[in-house]
Amino acid sequence: MNLSPDMHHLGRAARDGAEALRAASAEQRTAAIRAMATHLRADSSSILAANASDLAAATQHHDRLRLDAERVEAIAAGVEAVAGLPDPVGAEIARWQRPNGLDIARVRTPIGVIGMIYEARPNVTADAAAICVRSGNAVILRPGSDCFASSRAIHSALVRGLAEAGLPPATVQIVPTADRALVGDLLAGLDGTLDLLIPRGGRSLVERIQAEARVPVLGHLEGVCHTYVHHAADPVMAAAIVHNAKLRRVSVCGSTETLLIDRAALPMLPAIAEALEGCELRGDAEAAAVVPMRLATEDDWRTEYLAPILSIRTVSDWHEAASHIARYGTGHTEAIVTEDRAVAEAFLDTVDSAIVLWNASTQYADGGEFGFGAEIGIATGKLHARGPVGPEQLTSFKYVVRGAGQVRP
Amino acid sequence: MNLSPDMHHLGRAARDGAEALRAASAEQRTAAIRAMATHLRADSSSILAANASDLAAATQHHDRLRLDAERVEAIAAGVEAVAGLPDPVGAEIARWQRPNGLDIARVRTPIGVIGMIYEARPNVTADAAAICVRSGNAVILRPGSDCFASSRAIHSALVRGLAEAGLPPATVQIVPTADRALVGDLLAGLDGTLDLLIPRGGRSLVERIQAEARVPVLGHLEGVCHTYVHHAADPVMAAAIVHNAKLRRVSVCGSTETLLIDRAALPMLPAIAEALEGCELRGDAEAAAVVPMRLATEDDWRTEYLAPILSIRTVSDWHEAASHIARYGTGHTEAIVTEDRAVAEAFLDTVDSAIVLWNASTQYADGGEFGFGAEIGIATGKLHARGPVGPEQLTSFKYVVRGAGQVRP
Incomplete structure (x- = not known):
């Protein structure tokens, strides 16, 4: 595959970012999300300036696209709410003993690197980042060209929040340009880097992604x-x-x-x-x-x-x-x-x-x-997650088995 | 897509089979699995005759391929063990009340139609069928060409067991021939019929399927x-x-x-x-x-x-x-x-x-x-299921919300 050097770098960095997030403590993830909210508020005017340039260039979807001071505050408050949610990483979902004495626990783990592809809604930039950090996943954001400047301004605030909490910028990345070819790189899985793609947008976007993606897709189809x-x-x-x-x-x-x-x-x-x-x-x-x-x-x-x-x-x-x-x-x-x-x-x-x-x-x-605190969509597929997708739905799990020298007969 | 008429029919029938299985009671699914075991035992000699023809044609994998009376009995006993497992369909995974009085339950549901693509091991035919029936999923089996005759003989016994319990043959189907083009039809999703593909086999098979499939894949990669x-x-x-x-x-x-x-x-x-x-x-x-x-x-x-x-x-x-x-x-x-x-x-x-x-x-x-009773593999991906895949791992879930006239403020 001919991955652009930029995207190749992005993918490798995301793997490192995922490692850092997984190794971080729940408190550190919480601190990072809080700092993200703080920097969103502090950057309100530069975010609004970027949004004005998006609006000037846009031919449609002005309602979804437009931000004002109140909306930026609502985005920051939404991020802050995610900081208050329980950290799912490492949580024991189940634990049982086998007759041979083996102690088996099912423990939540992050998925790894998630790609978000979305349209026209700059707030998804912050929502997705907060929910991914909460669940220990690195994220690569690909906003639609119509909200690219706004999303980049929001992203810049988020990254400064991450840095304040000692997390590398590679935990939340944004594609360098709105070039459509980069979407193809994401669909192909960024050289094996991406674990999951989440499309948010109209039917044609979601269907294209489900048809072309070489990595698992958590689809949020329309609701009839x-x-x-x-x-x-x-x-x-x-x-x-x-x-x-x-x-x-x-x-x-x-x-x-x-x-x-x-x-x-x-x-x-x-x-x-x-x-x-x-x-x-x-x-x-x-x-x-x-x-x-x-x-x-x-x-x-x-x-x-x-x-x-x-x-x-x-x-x-x-x-x-x-x-x-x-x-x-x-x-x-x-x-x-x-x-x-x-x-x-x-x-x-x-x-x-x-x-x-x-x-x-x-x-x-x-x-x-539903009491999940936050969501990045309602999954309409039947695999992995179904219904509202919050931090818990963006985790995997592993089995931790503790023994005392057992060998299998 | 140019789906062969045979495969088109198979896919449509599988949807109906999945409907019938989902509507059946747990007792009916149990009775069907028990009857499948009974017919496997009764058909032992025709299964062995078919296996002899597979062996005569095979150039390798004789050890995995070979059946004898004892192995057929072991296959039947394995199927019987699945009949004894708890039926996961409809089980409540969680239930909680919201402050507004809404009662929310998370309830297990079948996934739908599962495609199994496997190589050289005729026993997978029976194992996969039993686990799929237990979890309420219709299955389409695509055995490797090397075990095709054995698998067809096993399948014929299974279908008579299903019929005895009043379940249509469309709940467990086998592709009509070992033609490789039919694998392509499965990878393409059989015109939207397939919900999940499970490959069982060597690295090259699994990797080809993960790379080419247009439907979700539950991968069982090799274990290093x-x-x-x-x-x-x-x-x-x-x-x-x-x-x-x-x-x-x-x-x-x-x-x-x-x-x-x-x-x-x-x-x-x-x-x-x-x-x-x-x-x-x-x-x-x-x-x-x-x-x-x-x-x-x-x-x-x-x-x-x-x-x-x-x-x-x-x-x-x-x-x-x-x-x-x-x-x-x-x-x-x-x-x-x-x-x-x-x-x-x-x-x-x-x-x-x-x-x-x-x-x-x-x-x-x-x-x-692990105490799961039966498995059809160890999933090495991080989405949906990870680790041993038994009947419970082959379910999805839905949210059932019971109210008293609540409207959202």
Whole structure:
């Protein structure tokens, strides 16, 4: 492989950085994260200046891209919160004795070197760095070209924080340029340096990375999330949950995109529609016969709107709801609203998504809401980590076996 | 992608098989595995006839390939043992309450469809099928051409067992021919059907699969395992452990290939060499000055002999031992022999292999010895599963959230 000399150096340095982080104490990692937050605050004006240049060059995504003093403070506070999370490295997950006296412990270890590839959101630079340092992993950041200057300014603050805590800059690195060829180097694994790639971005970015990567990928696919209103739902609860699941924030991956509703529950639809005032509805013929709305097309069932639009499909029962989810869902988050416990449990058991909820809003799909403290995304694959990915999910483990001279018969 | 029609059908059927297995009860999966064992025993003579034709065609690996009545019985008994293991599907790994009253459970789920690609060992056909059924996963088997007839005969017995328990044959499938092009179809993921590939075989097979696969791979790399004799080792224990670690069975992946010995422990080397009678020794100059032996080359430090050959390297201290392991090891299994607890703990903490042992033989690297009941290999990667891979390691999980109408503020 023809790796550019810059990237070759980056990869080798990351290995050393990972070694340093793994050898550091939990206290040292905590001190480093706190110092990262301090330097983010101190660098606020240079970060905002860099952001202004990104904004001037950007043709889209201004909302995700724009920083202001308040947002920089929020980024620093987020980093500080990660400093307060328990350090997972070395934690014993399990420990047992074998009849021959061997004592076996399963102990958390860092994964090694993680590559983050993301778009348009400069805050990911700080979030990812903090979570990686907490979990003892070195990270190589590849921000999108649209947020490159902002990310570089944030990175520069982070590295000074690391230095203050005695950690080498190689623990958190950023690619030298936004050149797309460097993404190819990351996908190829940087000469065996990268242990894991985490893409954060739109479907096309994630799919390209999953298709081309030669290293494991922790994918965060889009969330085509469903809320299913069963005929035995409490009508008031159903309207409240659908309203929150769709409209609390339309731009998050856990927002509901499709309402599935029992034919026998269609009388609840007018109240639900009223609760959704201001939201465009696109339904099948049966729904549209109850509440006037545009007819949904096949495309609607597959679309993550991230906008005040809701598709509505009428189903016969929970089996049909589960089949629709299996066919059109992205394995992210789905909810059922019902007072019937048996139907709820059958739905929770059958639907194979990262998060399944009963009588609660899909907008709870969030590491913070789960008590994980911080997350860098919701993994929609089934391997290694699934659901919210926080520091604990970014660890591996090893078996530590303590004996007294045992030999195997 | 140009998938052959046969393989396209196989992939679609596997999805249905995975659905059926996931929907089945634990009792049904147990009954199926027991029936698989019964039919293996009943088909012993046709399995042996098929094996004879494999042997007649084979030019190598006769020892791994050859079955006899006793080995078929051992395969059936191994399958039966898996029937006795706890069913992992649906098991609650963790459960907690959030301050807002949400009840969150982390529950084991099957992964889906697993592809097994293996060489020369017909018993993997039955082992893999049993472990996959136990963990609720459909499996597609691709045996090497050298054991294809034996594997097909074993598969035919397994499928009749599945049918007896009411499970469709699509839960355990075998590729139609040993054509190498079909391996390419598996590596490409069978049109999105495969969730995980598990290669079992030599380095070249595993490396090819890791390099070319478009789906996640659970790699079982070779074991270049080390035993490190610290100067504070008990000399008698050191000789007993090194003897067992090297010679108990030389063909298993957990056998020690390199002895690392402290310079200050070299006086123990003659007794260790005596215990290793019949084993070829290849050492560095310092070791060869104590016990006459052939000089080791750089290649020796990287070689998995799987034979009665041991390389020996002299080190200054445990740091140098750990550095040697980091450089030449495969992340499989390493042991330290010492009476010094502080050094032992430092070594266990520093060495980043799937299994690290103190005062015990590396030949304990085995799922059965860990209490997992059965394994289909020792994973040497750090993602998803590491170390012995049994039914529990072949599961994913999902979050089941039970609420009372909560909406997110």
